[in-house]
């Protein structure tokens with residue numbers, strides 16, 4: 001883990017209330033897909049710090065990116081005040097929620113903003129031509145809230161080993177929607193990932209969601225805990 005000073009490049013709106021922020025990669029730092037960093041911003045009463053998963057992959061060079069669900073917090077306000085060239089401090093890389101394709105089969109369960117490290121992992125596996133078979137089951141409130149949807153579809157077009165399943169939880173079925181509806185449960189995992197017992201699972205999201213997903217995988221589907229990797233977005 002290193003502490004660095006770097007500069008803000010630009011922001012990219014993703015879905016409503018979700019924005020990506022990019023910073024210069026000053027070089028000399030290797031992060032792995034699925035890891036996170038700590039970002040310090042100047043605030044009125046002193047420095048503000050939060051953890052963020054990288055939403056870019058190590059194969060996407062020249063910048064570090066994270067993607068945040070915006071709120072009315074002082075931290076969110078400080079992010080929106082950043083201008084290109086502004087300096088920030090980071091500690092990185094952190095975390096063990098890493099997948100680089102060493103297992104032949106994996107699956108990702110995610111909800112909302114918890115998609116960020118999984119986007120990094122799927123992009124890495126696609127860009128490196130990994131032959132790991134990977135399935136993503138991603139839960140969003142509505143079809144407009146699917147973060148990185150175009151990006152995942154572009155990956156699936158190039159990566160025959162990537163299967164995508166979206167489910168919507170807080171709306172009635174949108175016109176033309178061919179995806180799933182309702183919360184992720186054991187029946188949905190069985191249906192979309194029938195070979196679930198052969199896979200290593202990665203679960204990421206707010207702590208309540210992670211707890212519920214782990215219970216489905218371990219208690220209802222009988223997976224051993226070492227086959228269920230988890231990342232809690234503490235703070236939601």
Ligand SMILES: Cc1cc2nc3c(=O)[nH]c(=O)nc-3n(C[C@H](O)[C@H](O)[C@H](O)COP(=O)(O)OP(=O)(O)OC[C@H]3O[C@@H](n4cnc5c(N)ncnc54)[C@H](O)[C@@H]3O)c2cc1C
Pocket residue numbers: 036050051052053054066067068069070071072073074075076113116117231232233234235236
């Ligand atoms: C490993 C990791 C990766 C994360 N990756 C992302 C990401 O990719 N995108 C994203 O949007 N968010 C991510 N988060 C959550 C992020 O760090 C913020 O907590 C979140 O964005 C809420 O911040 P806020 O400024 O909107 O609200 P705040 O007002 O700062 O926080 C809301 C509430 O949560 C509490 N809180 C804040 N941070 C923490 C913490 N670390 N532990 C416990 N309580 C806390 C605050 O005290 C407050 O009560 C991640 C968290 C962790 C631990």
